[in-house]
Each structure stands twice: as C-alpha cells, then as structure tokens.
Amino acid sequence: MLGHHAAEDMAVGKISEDLQHHKIKLESKINSLRSSIRGSVDSNDFTEFLDSANAVASLVRLNKHFYMPQNVSSYYTGRQRQLEELKTTLGVLKSRERQHHQRRFVIHGLGGSGKTQFCCKFAQDNRESFWGIFWIDGSSYENAKHSYAEIGKVGGVESNENAAKNWLSSIQQPWLLLIDNADDPDVDVTQFFPGGEGGVILITTRNPTNRRHGTEGSGFFHFENLEVDEASDLLLAAAVFPRPWEIATREYARKAAQILGYLPLAVIHAGKAILERLCSLSEYPDYYQRTWDRIRRSRSRISSRGHENAHKSDMSVYSSYEMIYLGLESKDDFESKDALELLKVFSFFHWENIEFEFIKNAALNPRREQEDRRAKKRSEKPNKTHSVPKTWKKTFEGWATSVIEPLTRPGLVLPAVLRDEDDQPFYEYRLRGALSLLERLGMLTSHAENDSYWMHPLVHTWVRQRPETSTAEQALWCQAAATVLAQSIFFKPPDAYTLQDDYLKRQIYPHVENVRKFQAELNARFEENLSTRGWPWSMTWLTPRASFGRLQATQTAKFSLVYLNCGYWAKAEELQIQVKDFVFSRLGPESEPGIAIALLLSNVYAIQTRNNEARELQYQVLRYAKSFYGPKHPTTLHIMDTLGATCNMGTRLREANQLHQEVIDTLSTLEGIGPNHESTWTAVENLAKVKLRYLDTELAIDLQSQAYEGFLNLLGPKHPKTLVAQLDLADIVGFRGEDHLEPSLRTIEELVYHFTKKLGREHPLTLRSKLTMAKIKIALNMFEEAEELFREGLPAAERNLGANHLGTLTGHAWRGHSYWRQGRYSEAQSVFEDVMKKQNWERTKRADGEHSDRGEIYRYSVQ
Template sequence: MSHASFWGVFWIDASSNEQAKQSFSTIARIGKVEPNERAAKNWLSSLGKEQPWLLIIDNADDQSFPVEECYPDGDCGIILVTTRNPILRLHGTIGPRYYSFAELEETESIELLLKAADAHAPWSPPTLESAKEICKILGHLPLALMHAGKTILARQCTLENYPSFFEKNWTRIRRMKSSNDLRPISDANAAIYSSYELIHDGIVAKGTQASEDALDLLRIFSFLHRQRIRADIFLRAASNPRLEMLEQQKREQEEKRISNEEKRSVPFSQSLRSLGFGIIAFLLRLGYRPVLPRILSDALRFGDFDDLRLREALKELFQMSLVFANPDPKDDSYSMHPAVHLWVRERPEMKIADQAVWCQAAATILTQAILLPPLGDKEEDEILRRDLLPHVRHVQKNEHIIRARFLENQESRRRIWPLLQPRLDRNRALQLVKFSLVYSQCGLFEVAEKLQSQVAEFAIKMLGMEHTTTMDILLLLSSTYWQLARIQEAADLRQKVLEACINVRGKNDLKTLKIMDAYGSSRWQQGRIPEARRIHETAVEGFKDVLGENHIDTLRAMGNLGRAVGKDFKFTEAVKIHSKVVSGLRDKLGNSHLDTLIAMDNLAMAYFDRAAYGFGHRGDLDHAVRIEQEVFEQRKTKLGREHVYTLWAGLNLARIKALQGEIDEALSIFLPGHTIARRNLGETHFGVLFAKMHHGRILIYAKKYEEAEKILSEVIESHRGPRKGHPDRLIAIFSLIKCRNLLGKQAETTVLLEELTESTKALFGDDHPWVKYLLDPQNLSKEPDEDNSSPIESMSTATGRIGPIEQLVPVAMIAKYGHI
C-alpha cells in the first residue's frame, strides 16, 4: 500500500509514555476532540472504513512500554510498529506478521550513496568500486550513507579518499572518549557518528554567517525534543520580549495613575522590600546576558528578527540531511534523526559546561516564546503551548542530567567546595512560571503546581505577600489548586491574597476588587452561596465607584454576582442582573466575545432556574432553550463535540429540554456527551459527578425511578469527604429522597432526610428559601408531572416579568461555569 491508500497517516512517538501521550494529544487536536489518548483513539475508531488510516507507533524499544494500549478499537485502520524489541513480533497479524530491517542490500546502498553524492549516471566501474567500499565501511546504514553522500557532494572529500577521512574521524572520536564512559559506541552508531563528524567539520570550515547559525541551531535542536521543532519558536522568542515590556510599562502606568488618583501611598515596609528586591535583581543581572544563539541575540540587539537568516541556516542543515522538514506544507517544523540528535549533545567536544550553556539557550528560547497573561490568550497561543510540551520536558530532563554529571565530577575529584545548585533567581522564576502554563495547558496540573509552588515560595521570601508579583503568582497557583479539585485550598489562598491586597492597597483599589471578585467565585464554587453573594456585592459596588456602572470589569463582576444571587433563590433579581450584563457586554465587546457568551449562558440558566424551582414566568423556558441551543450548536462547530465547554452546554440544554417534558430529546443530547466526559475526565471528576447527578434528575422526569435511584446513590457516595456539604450533593440527596418516596421506599429515607436537614441549615441558615424548598414534604414526594405546571403560571405576575431577548444573536466562545 502507498501513502495515497490512506485517508490519514498518524505517528506515535513510543520512546516513552510521556511522548506517546503528547503524540495522541496532537492527533486529538487534528480530530477536534479533547487532547488526550482516550479521545484520540476513540476518534480514530469512529472514522469508519471509508476513511482508512495508518497509525505508525515508532521507536517502541522499551520493553516496559505498553504498546497494546496504543491500539484504537475497530478495523478501519492499519497499525505499524517499529521496534528493536523482538517480543513485539507477537502483535503482528498480517502476512508474515513482521519484517526485520538491518542494513540495506549492497546494490541499494550503492545507489543511495551515489544519488546523495549527486554522482551522474552511468556510473563507471571505479566509481562503483569506491562506493562499494564506503558502503561496507558504513555497514550499509541509510543515515550514514546519506551523510557520506552529502559530504562528498559538498566536496569535503571524494569517493576515493572518503574511507581515510572516515577512519581519521573515528580514531579521533575513540581517542577523545573518556576511559570511564560506560556508554560504549556500537558499530552502527560509529558509522553514523563518524560520517556526521565529517559533515560537521565541513560546515565549520565554511566560516559563513549561515554556517555558524546552522551549527548554533543544531546545538539548540539537540536539547529540544527531536520532532516538530516549529520554526516560529525563534520568531516568537525574538518578538515576545518587546511585547511583554510594553505590557509591563502599560501596567505600571495604570498602577501609577490609579495611585495618583486615589492619593494612595505605599507603606514604608513595602517600599523597602521592593527596593531590596530591585538591588538583588540588579546584582543578579550584573554582567548577565541571556544565553541565546547569535541569530536571536542580534535580533534583540538590533530590534528586528531576520527570518531570511533563519531560513538560510535551516537550509544548510536540511541540505546536509541533519534535519528533515515536515512534509506537510502547513506545518513549518523540523525533525532530527534520533542518532544525530543524541550525538550532537554527546559528542566528545561537547563538554559538560558546553552542554549547560546550550541547554540554557534552548530553555531561554522556549521561555521567550511563551507569553504571560494577559498576553497569549489567542487560539494560536494555546496551540503553541501544547506543541511546546515535549520540548519543555526534554529541556528539563537534560537540565537534570547535566546537574547530575556536575555532581558526579565533583565527587570523583573530591573537591572541598560545595557544588553550586541551580539558583532560583528572577529569570529562573519567570521560566518556571511559563513552563507551568505549558503543563497546565496540557492538563498536567500536578507538574504545574510544583513549579508554581517553587516560584510562590521565592516570591514570598524575596518580595513579601503584599507585592503585586507575589499576588499574581499566588492567584495563578490558586487556579491550579482548583483544577486539581483542591477547592478549599484554592479559596483559602485567594482569601490570603485578598487580605494582603487590602492591607497594602485598600478596599477600593482596582486590583483588590478583582481579587475580591475571584475570591467570591471560589466561595460560590464551594457552595457557600450566601457568603459568595456578600463578597460579590461588595466587589460590584467597588467597581461601580472606581470604574462606573458600564465598564467591562464592572459588568463581569455583575455577572458573577448574578450567579450567586440566583443560587441564593433570588431568581428574578438574577435574571435582571444577567440581562443587563448581556446588554452591556454586547454593546462593549460584540456578540461573539468570550465574556458576552458567558453572560448569555448565565442568563439562559437564570431563566431555567426560575422555571425549575416554581417561580417562572410564561416564556422562561423558551428564552432559556433558545439561548442554550445557539451556544451548544456554535460550540460544536467552533470547539468540537468533545470540548469540555461543549459538553457543559449540552448538559444545560438537556436539563432545559427535560423540564419542558422533551425527555427523549434531552437524553439524546445528554448521554453521548456524558460518555465522552466520563472517558476524558474520569468517573470521579466533579464535573462528571455534577452531570451524573442531573442524569438522575432527568430520569426522574422520565419516571425511570429504579435507574435514577442507582445513579443518585452513586453520586452521593462519590461526594464524601470535603464535598460532603456541597449543594451538588444536597441536590442529589433531595432527588434520591424524592425518588425513593415515589418508589414507596419511605422507610429508607429517614437518615438521608436528617442529613439533608442538618447540612442545608448549616449552609444557608434555618429560614433560607433553599431550606424551605428542599425540606418541603410536597417537593419531596410529588410526581414529575406536578413539578412545573401551576407554579409557572401562578407566579408569573407575582414576581414581575422580564421582556424577551429575541435580538440576541448566536455566539461561539466558552462558558466558564455549570449551574446547580
């Protein structure tokens, strides 16, 4: 079969579990599904026989690598495994089941060598004899033959004298290898490395700017992951520092303006600490220049990146087969052969100190290619961060190896002075924060948390809790806590940051108000609704005083307040707030902006809540379903069916449909999305449990009480521990009691009712409307048909009426929150 026989060809780097996961993430992005292994395999399985694919699992040499876990289900594709592990022959199913490839046949070797050397046919007998000798010396290895041909083509030697050049290089390599090096060079690698050295020497001998840049890039590439090294990394590394500098100046000017307007003075202790940090930072930077290749250092010095210069350097490497361009013209990236990639780092001339320098240069390029918020919020930046994960990992792995070798050398020489450990200074801290964003982008929140915690400790020590930089990193860390379901820690950390900000800036400072708003959202997510409402009310009043009622930040804060108000059983007030926010953000930002979509989603669910809890107006569900349907459809188109926020919209739409009595349609929307969420996020993820709880409630509407009872019981059991008193669990308990009452199992509800009573009153107080609703015997026992008939009609005039929103248009961005 040829390449044209397949609808698509996909690669898995099986050199490690981490690289395999990253490869699956890339495939998932192509399929517009969630970036993980399960979603990618499911997408491949779903393509069908009309779209046959080839999946190449490459370099599966490690015996511990679970290659069978990489296989998608179904029979619509072909899987090819490349490996040096003979045990994997058992996995073959077609024809002879496996093929063994060592060296090329002699005729093929000669042809490859002479074509690479651009020797014109017909080839004379002396030419063929010289080529035959070279092929024998190089063990008929394709890569070594390619390098030999390129060396001859570059006129560094001829076919006749290549063997003597090769032997001189190999002798030099053997002589320079340390006698205590426990990693011997195999005969196969000897051929590759010696042929590579001839090419390297030839590039050095040119002495041109392009050749010097090419060697710099080659060393940089060797400390990045060998596959998909994007060319635009270098462009971004050259241009981003200026963008960040301008953003910092803008931020400082804004801070200064607000300080002058409020006549706010900074406490002496804070000024002293900032001054101290400035001195330390200055001392750390004395004589310091970022380690960068000349092509980038010149760009930073002259203020302009020369893309043509980069292309000339890449051309040098490509022509000598040291790098390979991605065959997809839309993917401007380069890769290296594993043997060359390793040898560039490990060649005898590359001392440990040189390795440290070039590894740091690679790390610096990655750091400068990543933008800190509020910059870097475009989709292309998100894709870049995902693509950078293998490179960040490889750089950090090599940093660890280099430090270990320094330590080995110190111990072997028995030096009396201590080994210098990597110092966490300002530049290193910035690098760790940016790398943490890459890990977070790829869902590796545990790794991100470790990096952010290091930087947070450094910032607190050097700057103190009340410094702006410290507060920013702590807020970032709190968001990571939330992603790790460490909700209590996230909220507590935001509370500490808020207290520090109030202490140094005052309650009406803009930054204080933004932190207060974030803190209120944390309490809302914990289910501490009354407290969250009080916090958001204070924040909104502050925003109105400082920025005005129609400022974007004020409107955002009002949206957060509206969520808390709605969950505090003030449904009509919530609808009014969200309607105003939608109108304001639509005027300020347009219909398709992220914040406008969030406001519309909140408004849709405010209408839903008002109807669901018996306080609805005529038309509430019509408004809700119209908005949510648009959000759902647009997210499927723009984000993909498996994106987490598409799943949220599907869940919300299913809930509305169920309340309307359209049970079959509700389940047809909900069940496929719920299957995806369980597969991608896991059974115990709080978002999955939230959806599962509403699955049970939809089944009650469908009068499938036994099935609903089972699901709701599982949800309640999964919410043990810190989330025991969360409203999600209380709603599940309420629904389970109702379900069992309808099944005639009132005797099994006593303990549950006691827990519901105790937990609800502890959260809201004895007289809160939530308490009255959840503990109302009628609500705990009436049939679904009774839930929404008369209340919607009877309460329509008592609570006031909100006009229709027909002028709202479809939107296609991301909503942040689900709804209880």
C-alpha cells in the same frame, strides 16, 4: 565498488542477442493469446501449453548486468505497498517499449530509513525487466566519477565518467541506474544523469530539495519510519526468532521498535544485539538506556569484547548523523553555525511539531513587550485617584513583567540567530536559511501545513547525547532551550498577539515538558559529578541545582502559565508555589508581587475545586491587599470579588452574597470605574451565580443578562469573557421552560464549535460547554447524542481535571440523570452511588461536611 561484484551473469552471456529478441516476441505472443481467450475457454490442455511456453520463455533471461551497492537482506520486510506502487509508476511492465523521456524517481528520508535497501529490493524483484542495472555513489563528485569509471569498464569504453554516460545513453535495451546517497546540498545531482531519453533512474537522498528531479507519478517517496508491525516483524526476523511469533513476543518487539522510532537500520541493529545475546527481547529497553549511559560516560576504549561489539553496533546507527554534525562544526560560515546551534536547542524540545512561529517569537517578543509597556505608559492619564482594577491574571502579568528580571539581559544563553539587539537585529531570512540547511542535510523534516519541523527520535537523542558532549555543555543548551520557550510567550501579550499567544502556549506544552524533564536529569547527573569529581563553578548557574533566582523565577512563572492555559492545574500549582516562596522570601507577602503570585495560586486551587485551601489563602491575600493598597483600592475589591466566587463554590452563600454586593456597590461609585466597567460586570456575573444557588432563577437570569450585555459592549462578541457569560446565560435560560431549550441548544452548539476550534477538544472550557450541551439534549430526550458527549468528555475530564474534580463529578451525575430519564434505574443508581461517595467531596465540603451540589445529586438519586 563495482569491481567487487560479478562482471556479468554467465547464464546470460552465452545467449545471443537474436535469441533474446525471439524470447521477447514469444512472451508478447503468449500474453496476447492469454488475454484474447481468458474467460472463454476452460481447457486444461491449453493451460498446460501456456505454462510450458512460459517455462521455455523464462530460460531466455533479459538481464545481463546487475550491480547494486549491497545485497538485499534475507529478512527484508516492509514497504511492500511502495514497491508495487513504484513498479506501476515507472512502467516496469512496459520497460521494453520505446521511451519518450528519461524516467526518474526520488527516495528521500533519514539515514537508516532503508532507502538503499528498498532500491536494491526493487532492482532484485524487477531484474528481468532491465538489460542492465547499475549503481553509482552520489555522495560526492569524486565518488560518482569513480563509480562511472567502473561502469565504463563494464561497457568496454574509456574508464571515465563521460564515456560511461555516453555508453548508457546509446544503449537501446532498458536499463536502471541507482544514484545512491546524493545527500550533500552542495552537489548538483543532475550532473550524474546520463543524457538522452532512455533509462530509469532511482535517487536516494537525505536532501528533500532533490525531490524536484522526479518525473514519474508523485516524483518521490518520503521514508520516515516503518509501520509498527513492519518494524516489529523486521526486528524479530533480524533476531532470528522462530515462527510463529507469540502475542507477547510481538508486544516486546513493538516496544523495542518504538524506542528506536521504527527506523529500519536501528531496528536491524537491535535484532542483531538480541541475536548475539547481548540482551533478551524483553530486556531491550533497559539495554538501550544502559548503552546510552555507557556511551555518554565513557571516554576510553571499552575493554570487554562483548561490550565493545555492542558499542560499535549502536554507534554504527548514528555514524551518518555524526558525519553531518562534524561537517557543520568544521565550517566557518554563519549559516552552518546557526544550524548547529538550533540543532542543539531542538534536541531538548520534543522531537515533533517545532513550529516556526514560536521560534521566531523567541527573538521578537522581548522587544514587543518593551514597546507595549512604553506605549501604555505614554497613554496613562496622570492624577488618577485609583488605577483601573486588574484581574488576578493582569495583576500577575504586570508584576512579572516589571519585578522579575526580563529575559533580555546581556550574556543570556540564546542561539545567535535568535538574538534581537540594537547591534545585532533579528532577521527572519537568516533563521529560515539555517533551518533550510538542516532540512537539506536530512536532520530536520518540514511540515508545510503548520510551518513546523521535526527530528527523528534517533537524531534527537544522538544530537543531545553525543559522547563528545559534556554534561556542562548539555546544561548550557538545555538552558538555551528553556530560554527560547520562555521568550516565545508573553506574561501579558499586547492586544495584537493575544490569540496567537494563547495558541502557542498550547503548542509548546510538550516542549516545556521535555525541557523540564531534561533539566531534572541534568540535575541528578550534576549532583553525581559534584560528589565524585567536582564541577566547574562557572557553569553551576546553568543547572537546575543553581539557586532559584530572578531568571529561574521568570521562566518558572511563564511555564506555569503554559500549564494553566492547557488545563494542567497541578503542574501549574507546583511551579507557582516555587515562585511564591521565592517572592515571599525576597519581598514579603505584603508587596505587589507577593499579593499577585498568592492570588494566582489561590485561583489555581479554586480551579481544582480545592475551595477550602483557596478560600483560606484568599482571606490572607485580602488582608495583605487592605494593608498594602487600602480597603477601597480596585485591586483589593477584585480580590474580595474573587473570594466571593470561591465562597459560592464552597456553598458559603451568605458570605458570597455579601462580598459580591459590597464589591458592586463600591466599584459603581468609584471614580474612574463606575457601573459600566469590566470589573463591575464581573462582580454582577458572580452575584448571578449566587442567586442561582438560592434558586432565584429570574433574578439570576436578569443579572447574567446584564453581565453578558456589558461584556458584549465593552469587549466584543469573541472575547473569552463574553463567550463564557453567553454560555452561562444559555445554561440558565435553557431550563426556564420547553420553549427555551432549542434556542439555547443552538447557542451552545456555536460555543462548543468555537471553544473546540480555538482551545482544543480537551480544554476545560470546551468540556464545560459540551456538558451544558449534554444537559440540554437530555431535556430534549436526545439521549443517544447526550451519551456520545459523555463518552468523549468524561474520560478527557478525568485525564485533565482528575476523577474527583467537581466538574468531572458533575458530568457523571448528569450521565446518571440521563439513565434515570430513560428508565435505566439500576445503571443510574450505580452512577449516583459512585458520585456520592464522601471522599469525592473532601476538598470542597463545608465545615459541616456537606456540599450543595452533593445534595442536588442526592435529589436525582431518590426521584
């Protein structure tokens, strides 16, 4: 309220307008004189004269009116760069010159991001550049009218909006107007602008569409959060920690600020809690969690005065979010209801990078899968002796799509805006409208570069953990979030969506992680509620505690594919074991779904180089397949070929050779398949790897070349199987002789670029291609470049594959080989000794305790 501030600065009120004009002229002449002689005169007397003149001029102050909504905090910190930039952008130093248009600038961002404090700080720092500084409450038309009425009183005109605007428009002196909290998307902020060309206007808003009203420079600043050091400094200042701050103190402050998303208002409240000794700085993370637990569980007033203050302190941070939330709840239109449901779902995702594409796919994919299945069924030829053989992945996908209940059953928990049914089709514009509303309200921020949205961590926490939200409702929306994620990806994508599906599986990984984490937390709370006060039986199916059924199996299987696609083998294995146990208990192992899930799981074992476990399970699966399909069925032969590859990895070369040769011979003569088929070429490629182990390099190159050409003709140059076959061929040919090194390197460089772009820098295939590149570079004596690849690739391999994974160990072995080639023998010996430790090979060794790769590394060490 303007009436709460002093009417005017008394020191200024006694100075006539003429004296002020003289003061301005004096300042101008002093600055001109200083500029004209700077660098040419070195006179102490002249410097003293200028200082005295400036001192006299400073007694004549320009500012007469100063009204801001709040005082600048004594511990205000941060945003210094933006303060200086805004001063330059608005031409503050030229504020007394005639303007040709009204200057406006917008500060937008989340509630609590320090927008108002920033503007007050700017006004305070530049007070003497403006004759008058005023403020209006832009949260509603009524509040703005009331603020303008107060300005009218100051100007000695009628106490109403129009009179106040006309008065501001007629003022010749420079003035600054802050339009604060212009957040409501239904309020047209332009109606608050005085007319004319004069004045400077700052607008604070949560609504990003108001950015268009800025006229100077970029037109706006987007306030998200403070920099790490700015936030930690603000927290320590608010907690009145004595300076200088020690390193340990700063580290504790950084951890506390990180929890709060570096949001200024939340950081200040944390500092106050520490100042009031509600907790220590080091205890703040635990205190924050305890406070949330108390807020979540409490339904009555907190009796303890200390706890009541803590409750109010924390609640005040979220009050603006709560008002927006309640505003959406109170409205009865579709857009508000859709926005609220999306907000609840998003609160169980990861708070950043919520891509529009995967949200849309959650609505469209079930129908796409149905149409794809119908199209393929129509195209199938009748009376085939054998169906086309499937890879383990296709077998699994086919089973999952047909046997496990699809995620399209009536009553499934899903936001209304994402339903795509005959009586309620999905409309993209409706989804865009709901997201746009959340953005205008400041609850989401959009990122145009990848068409994604994010929530500030505090908003994310608040929406999910509001005190009014019961555990049952949380379970409901957590399940809705899981459903959206599961529907956003395919078991088997139609051809038109394959690349997009692979990309989205990588993008939704953090969201899957968050949903699973919250499911575990809800499960623990559910158990507690069940034991203490009971639970509504109708809600139990929404919780992780519910019996593992078809719906849970579907989502679990899809999430395992996300982990598999991202290279998180152990997590994929964990989920697939759950699905396998469910399928075996319901349908038995000698069934199509039982064979599919067991084969998928065995491949995950093999990917982790747990060859003994993989081989044992695959022999079981082969027995199941022979009994269920028959010994010459394509699926049985595919399992046999997979088993051969696992035997090769475990250096059981004779078994591997026999299995692959039998598969090739049988598939080549099988009706409907023949020698020129993807499955046949896969077996040929696997046989090439066995021949390479036998050191029959020429035959290995011949077989690998045949496989590569076969994939190239059948699948095209960009298919993953073609690219992997090309990588394997370049790896073998590169060491055939010096003449082949550089051509192989060029091929591998192209493949590294492709895998990095399509799969990411840390995907196993990318790491494998970089290892191959490093091997070639070592052979070409390009040791520095090879070392750079090792420095980047080995930590990534240890993170994603594990320190004892065969691929990781192989990478370290080649690093040791590089040292040996350079004559760095002690470093090479250290690497080899570490790699050769027995425990590193426990899961890959043969019954005799050895492994051919370990023997190869031993040969490097003794050279």
